[in-house]
Amino acid sequence: MAKMPYVAAIDAGIHQEMRRDPDVLYFGQNLATTENHEFVAAYGADRVRVTPISETAEIGIAIGAAMAGLRPVVELYMAEFMLVAMDQVVNEAPRFRYMSGGQVKVPLVLKAGYGFTCGWAGQHTGSLTALFMGVPGLKVVIPSTAADAKGLMATAIRDDNPVVYLHHYMLTLEQGEVPDGEYLVPFGKAEVRRAGGDVTVVATGWMVPRALAAAEMLAKEGISAEVIDPRTVAPLDLETILKSVDKTGRVVLVDQATRHASVTAMIAADIAEHRFKALKAPVVQVTAADTTIPYSEPLEAHVIPDEARIVAAVRAVLM
């Protein structure tokens, strides 16, 4: 175990895989502009390249390289930049295996940060998970800890399908214990971050530490909240969530995305469909307001879920 920031753990995951597999590529804008860049120095210019600002070509090239047997990791920096190349992400990468009747594989990782709500205003702050998680053929990964940042990246690179790897910008410098050596975190396995018996709280990304902080506050009032982090939303580990609902009968779903395009809406529907009779209160969603993210600090804080809103929602489902 070593303590390191989330951002270093992502790199550790990429290093782990580039060391063991010469077919792994890493490229993107403003990456590796000198020979001293740590990835170029380690793996050479055949495998690590800087690109122009051409998201469509970057992602399209990754698809072609993947079809030809390589495993590209595309550094996209911000989830919004994928929107420039949405055809390649949604209607190219996940289609080829299917349309060819299983003849090709498209193993690639689209690495992008999201949710940068610290004054980046309207175009660099979105939580766009929902745009990707409904696309058959795409996997969507959201690490919330440094250990998961490493382990999910490594698993994403080894996966034989296109994976959208969404790291949260607000977590960039969060320190965490990260296992040394080869470390992989499986897809489709939620992590119970805190066990509890009164209420189930599901959260992703930056909302996980907020949900844990809320649980801490509630514990002082004698309320025991179970906090679940799905870690991957496609595939989604519904089983772990439903098992918790069986135990608590009360659910609060937390998501930084806007309400009408959130992971929570999907989970709420599944809980309603599969556990209606286990519920003792309506499911409550704590999401961002349906709005573009404002620049001004108090306005930004107003539209994003925080500990107080999570606590209030838990109290509401316990009433």
Add this chain to the structure above:
Amino acid sequence: MSLQPPNAERQIWMFTQMVRIRTFEERVKRTFIDHPGVIRGHTHLADGAEASIVGSLSHFREGDAALATYRCHGYPLALGSDPKAMMAEIYGRADGLCKGLGGSMHLTDVKRGFLGTSGIVGAGIPHAAGAAWSAQIRRKGNVVLSFFGDGASKQGAFHETLNIASLWKLPVVFVMENNGYNVVTTTAQEDASAAAGEPLAVKAKAHAMPGVTVDGTDPLAVYQTVGEAIERARAGQGPTLVESKVYRLSAHGNIIAPPGVPLHYPEHEAITVFGKREEYEAALRGDPVPRFRGALVQNGILTAAKADEISSRVASEMQEAVTFALNSPFPKVESALKYNFA
């Protein structure tokens, strides 16, 4: 660099492939009349582009790759795909090349180097560059051929990819089949180069690579031009943009209609939209398949009897493909969910 012209045997092979593509697509087109309802959705034919397809793919070697568009029946035929499996795919059957999951627009035959076909205009161009990156770092002298139409050269994917391919000296040849029409829009209506009277190959200049225009109805000219571009790419000197001028002899595709309306091929847009029957008939007079046949007979490479024999052999081959495809069962419904993930 200069390239030896193909020998007699190779020219006969080229002619045979052109006839195979033409005959296969005639059978696709006829299916709309002979077997209504058997072909669904949208189907696009390459008639008029056979010389360009075959001339380009004559240089294909083991380990090379080709990627194309929804107008994709010709390439796999020239690369050796089984027309029975291709027709079965177009008929949505279990024995289809892609198990009935892709259809006419998405033919793929990885074993023969035909890696993939995107139905979105221009979207497949970067895929070819990605495959070329793989060829570059594996250093076996392989190249990738990227086929697309004139319309794609107005897409960002085209310009973004040509820039990177040139910058990285990727072993890829961009073959733009300029058939003069983007669906029902003429090239001069949508392309500044064409409107200014310039060839579309000038677009290569912006990306610091050679741009050449070739008569895409002449298989030997295409053989020469694309062959030189391929040699250049194999030698590590980077990509070339080849503008191959062809005339699409069918309409863009079969009619687009909701269920209940029988599908068929309308007349070419030159006639239906622009009323230019003479333009279309001139293109028919220049049909590359009979023209190449005439040249081969005239040059003594083929006798008329031998040419007829080839045509009749191909006619039987494609009749077998139709019969096979009609008799192939539909895929089991479970296969609809089988290939989303590897």
